[in-house]
Amino acid sequence: MTETPATSALWPAPLADGAVRATVTVPGSKSVTNRALVLAALASEPGWVRRPLRSRDSQLMSDALRAMGVGIEETVSSSSAGSGTGQSGEAWRVIPGRLHGPATVDVGNAGTVMRFLPPVATLADGPVRFDGDPRSYERPLGQVISALRALGARIDDDGRGALPMTVHGGGALEGGTVEIDASNSSQFVSALLLSAPRFNQGVEVRHVGGNLPSMPHIRMTVEMLRAAGAQVDTPEAGGEKDVWRVAPCALLGRDLVVEPDLSNAQPFLAAAMITGGTVTIPDWPRRTTQPGDALREIFTEMGGSCELTDAGLVFSGTGRIHGIDVDLGEVGELTPGIAAVAALADSPSTLRGVAHLRLHETDRLAALTKEINELGGDVTETADGLHIRPRKLHGGIFHTYDDHRMATAGAVIGLATAGVEIENVATTAKTLPDFPKMWTDMLSGAGK
Template sequence: MTAAASVHPDPSSDLWPAPYARGAVDATVTVPGSKSVTNRGLVLAALASEPGWLRRPLRSRDTLLMAEALRTIGVKIEEGVGPDGTGEAWRIIPAPLRGPATVDVGNAGTVMRFLPPVAALTDGPVRFDGDPRSHERPLHGVIDALRALGARIEDDGRGALPMTVNGTGSLDGGTVEIDASSSSQFVSALLLSAPRFNQGVEVRHVGAKLPSLPHIRMTVDMLRSVGAQVDEPEHGGAPNVWRVAPSALRGRDLVVEPDLSNAQPFLAAALVTGGRVTVPDWPERTTQPGDALREIFTEMGGSCELTEAGLTFTGTGRIHGIDVDLGEVGELTPGIAAVAALADSPSTLRGVAHLRLHETDRLAALTKEINELGGDVTETEDGLHIRPRPLHGGVFHTYHDHRMATAGAIIGLAVEGVEIEDVATTAKTLPDFPMMWTEMLGV
């Protein structure tokens, strides 16, 4: 049956009453395109030697910031329909990259990290700034690497924003060592622009274990799809070493996959309510970290089936705790923590110390917010230990973090009286989340 929500929330309110499900969810939810694929696709198309198309791109704060940033340095991006006259598509027309320019990164990790290497290829200064939280997020991996490769960057020694990249029209490239243990985006940032460097690049990661390896695999796959030559550890290369040869990149007609990480709250709804949710167009093969949800949520008590219609996930009405290393899929941690707080046994989430440096300190935020609803969560050195307890209503703060907002909504399905502070922050990667959530519930 279709779940009935106990309230009809107003997404414009400062406090959004999270809908409480009084029955099992039964819905089909079409998830917008992947932010990670959209923003990588935009960068590669901007650096190509010919125009390209990006079909079904995600339109969210992060992707619109990326598109506007590329426009400020000379790239032409036309928004409309595809070449066959159907579906939303962006046409990207490369042009000589120019400065001076000012780039607003918001709080988008992909924009603040992927674009400084591109800015080094412009013919003038490009200043980067963003939201207050962006000044606290680490950029030293990209800044130090670009300096080692020949770029001139002014950051007053902060290793963070604001900063200015003084482009000279080209970058020598070569071999560079970086510590990317705080963000795999440091590696992806260098690889994406490397075909345009005079010598390409050889990136050597030194330091603790790399997080979020699927995102680096995504970068490599997308580079290869536009004609780049990439050697990587998984294909016979040395461990933690990636090589990209200098080359011209082709323009592509790229269809963006649904954002599987953004499918998480909807799959969680099936698990929490003992219902069923289908996500159309779930790919059979993908480098997206969100694909791990099939295995993780199945272990927590559900089942899934991948057919031509998409992925259908079914809950049983029982949720089991889990002991799992999320190092490669850290962005899934908030949603998994929310489900684990409703389980019938304890959970340990490991390998995600780097989440302390995301949109907010996600480990501290999850601990505080779940505990203030009556939970029992403790931080560990590299994750969370969650002992389920009966929860009660209250305000769930988001810290301007989209995944905190969706985590609160998941808890609200099973706990009456949860109010999400600043649910509008979900627009960062999932526009219209409040409407999608209430429609899923049949409101």
């Protein structure tokens, strides 16, 4: 966990002066957008990605694919503009091209870019250099590197098992069977599956480590592959436990509408919980593989209530928050927001199953413990999570460590705690552009 500079700008987190009543249109899912871009880039024909998330992570993905020879045209789609949903009418037309190097990929600190694109680069003709933010050098990548080597790739990482590195693409990859320990990130599995239809033999991925986190994200990858025409055998479909098989095939160009990012709806739902108000999130899907859908159950257990209507998800709070004992192993990205709400509850909470969060944008368990405690809280880091005993909080600086979910967690605490200042709130642009304006609009009832 590397603290960001003390000179970073401070944003006074607004204190709620009453019950929030607003409709908040959440931008598209980063997880869906970046998977869709990869699959469209590897397809045999052009496709559309409609209502994509425009954020730092998705821009890094599109810029990287362009650098390797993929055409991505950004337009306003007439079919979605005027849909009446309040969603963006933007659409990206993806035109597959001959993948090539030399190219340089800036991954920033985006896990999807640093993990999903090295397999793509093995299919390019020529070298592809991967580099990124300093934190990206510390994030786990060795399992993807070793797996690609076992499948026939040539990668120069100077023995680090991490960035920076160069993938020497040969225009194709043999593929086959590979063992991988994905207990640190489900993205290791998704990375290999997404490019597998283009491998000569496809791929058989065998997870051989401990508990596999964030399974909804793997299910998302599988569903999107199948929708693009791939044949995927999975444990859920009666296959072997922790084994996924993808057959080689030509992927179809799709016309995909990206769902709202349900995990990014979390701070707005939390605002309704904390203030005893009501927030509506338009276009909440009735069926989804997004981990954020678990918020309906988790926040209801913590004292809220919700209804899925034609207008979207309508979520209400009473102003009272109950503690929770919950395993977040499958939905770890929700931990910072849940921890922030739990710090304002009327009883203790235990958040379990999220040891892998130590390897995310920052060490999220250490960061949450430090920042909540410095506002007067009582948080103890456990082997695989957090134990939170609510106490009266006070104002102070809430550091974000260049982590978008730390910034939104601080804003949630600031609703009920005067004097909270968020350091580097601009880091929310990673997945949630214009968060400060969305937040103040929500509090004024103008979050349309």
